[in-house]
Amino acid sequence: MAKAYQGHILYTKDPDRFEIYENGAVIVEDGKVVEVLKTLPENLEALEVFNMGDRLIIPGFVDLHFHAPQFPNLGLGLDKELLPWLEDYTFPEEAKYSDLDYAESVYTRVAKEIWRQGTTRIVLFSSVHKESTQLLMSIFDRAGLGAYVGKVNMDRNCPDFLVESTMDSIEATKAWLEATVNLYPKVKPLITPRFVPTCTSELMRALGDLAAEYNVPVQTHISENQAEVDWVRELHPESADYATVYEDHGLMGDKTILAHCVHNTDAEIEKMSKLGVFAAHCPNANYNLASGIMPVRKFLNAGVKVGLGTDVGAGHKVSIASVMSTAIQASKIAWLNSDRTLAPLSTSEAFYLGTKGGGAYFGKVGSFEPGYEFDALVIDDHRLGVTEGRTVEERLQRFLYIGDDRDIISRFVSGDEIMEPTK
Template identity: 50%
Template sequence: MKKENILILKGTIIFTPDSAGFEVRQDSYLVVHNGIISEIYKQLPAEYAGCRIIDHGNRLIIPGFVDLHTHAAQFNQRGLGLDLELLDWLNEYTFKEEAKFTDTGYAAQVYEAFTEELIRQGTTRAVLFATIHKDSSNLLCDILSRRGLGAYVGKVNMDVNCPDFLREDTQQSLRDTEEFFERWSSTSLVNPIITPRFAPTSTGELLAGLGKLAVKYNAPVQSHLSENPGEVKWVAELFPDQSDYHQVYNHYGLFGQTPTLMAHCIYLTQEAIECIKSNQVVTVHCPDSNINLASGIMPVRKLLNAAVQVGLGSDVGAGHSLSMTQAMVKAIQLSKINYVFDHQCDPLTLSEVFYMATKGGGKFFGRVGSFEKGYSFDALVIEDNTEMAQKASPVERLQRYIYALDASNIVARYIAGQEIQSRI
């Protein structure tokens, strides 16, 4: 191994090999070969003599955050319309905002600012919705690639039950999606994902076509599931042949036939939970969004007990922040409110939500989100630099960072071994 391909960071290293607890390696050396984690050492072996070591002293070194569900095109509508519930919020705010992305000049401005904020907040991998517009979706991929982020990007598909200015012709929608896939399928860090907005804005013909594309490109899929009671009722009316909301996706090969993310998953029948589990669909908890639109509380403990995978998402713009530390805090807080009403459901722990925001969500990208051997080196260096840092344990310092500090405490960011600069 050439010395220039080796990166060594020294500091207090914390990660979650599983959700039950933290692995802490104080004053240790994290050795990275060609962007991949090789080993963590207390004493650096002689073979590394002469390699460049970045000594972070007492700083915390943690995996970068993984945001499994957010809408890049809704970045400018954060904090707007949040007295509404889902369907009114879509009609009165979101669709009007997304229509602006027909203008690539506007898209460039929003997507640059969005990407900068992702980096600033310490998100190293994200799964994104763009809009129906192919050109601005390409632009988002270009910007993410240039900045070095890891992402799945969805060109959104909608061909019914939406305003004329966002309604796609079904066959054109499928052709645009295929072109988008042809362009981005073989790139390394930014890849395409099949993205029907949700069942109500999709005809069966569109969903069938997307299911075929998912098979053809062995492509992952993302959408929304059972977020709001009005939405669930509407899906039952629109798809009377399907016994349950999730069966609409399942029927068309968009529910675990290839790796699949489903955001929200609040109102699930037992049959739906069993199908999610057997199809290995990954559910995404978006606490801010669920609170803001008064959608409900995802039954996270029940899903974990059923061995369902759960990740975390910021879901901007229904969520008002891209901060994954705040998503972790809100997930714990919601689970505690839920516990007050149902003592069968224990609150989530810090290590459980940290796992969701790192290794748990990172699985969607491969070996991402941990510091075990063979994982991609995606990392944040956290400077807390207070008296407490001298007195508190590493896990207490991490907890304090997650709850009470913010993005300004991140002093370095790495994605796949490359240092990424925030411009702020």
């Protein structure tokens, strides 16, 4: 039987404006949106109606960049820059995930926190450990959340306690793909070279071949920090730029996510647009590690597909709503520091990036247009202030800036209400 969810419906079909249906209804059948109506039809016999009253119904949040092993590091070492932070905090923490009991303890907490913050689809880095990566996938499958999960690959320029031999890294990745590529309905693997400095050409080329062989997507980092960009230039003087290194190794395509994109050249942005690459904008992390500000307007103007990422643990918040507000702030600073041609993001644009923009990586996700998966949040914002006299859009904006998980009443993935994950 089809279901109708009544309330104040808000979503972004296009970045520049909200679609708003006050006291409207989303009609859902087989987990997908059929249509959004201003009023319910008179004949309700074929509908199971769920009346949410004066609450907001919005698409679930989508996070394109999250390091699950770094969850215990939230709020730590954020007075450092990227490369020292990796050495002092990230690598020592990630070494612990050879212990499956430790991994299960942390990853169970990760899934619970992601659920709490209203993220319904997410793209995750694991560690180099094949077994704990598969454990992470199983935890997210049980939680009912949609995810891509990547086993990290590193065969150079990282501590001895984490470095893989090139062949071991390739063989472990292949075995993991064999075991998981068709294992879960909503949790899928993706190829994950950490970034160019920690991966040799031999490894990157093999990973590109595996992505093609198993038809799985790719995630990695690019141009987060200027010292990193300079290092890549020293490691690969044969390549025109950082993005070309990935392209030359078969790692750039329409299901590739490049996280950060703070210091990309115009030629790289054009290449990303041409190849259909996704950019994961992670402003909280970029502020924390003094990396800079991604000129997100330049990417959007070039036609690059952009979504948002929390980048836990360089990012200190699991909430995509927090990232939306920071993305607006960052775009304003970029505008002030430019020739005033890079217009700041509007609320609707930031919301689009954290829903439909990132959701496109998962298919028809992040909107309430017909045929889209019904991934949704029900928001009760009455705790945040008086609602009388406020427009529905103002109420959403207030939630994005000052609301939190206490205001999220229900969460849905593909039409199924998702309850708090348990072990």
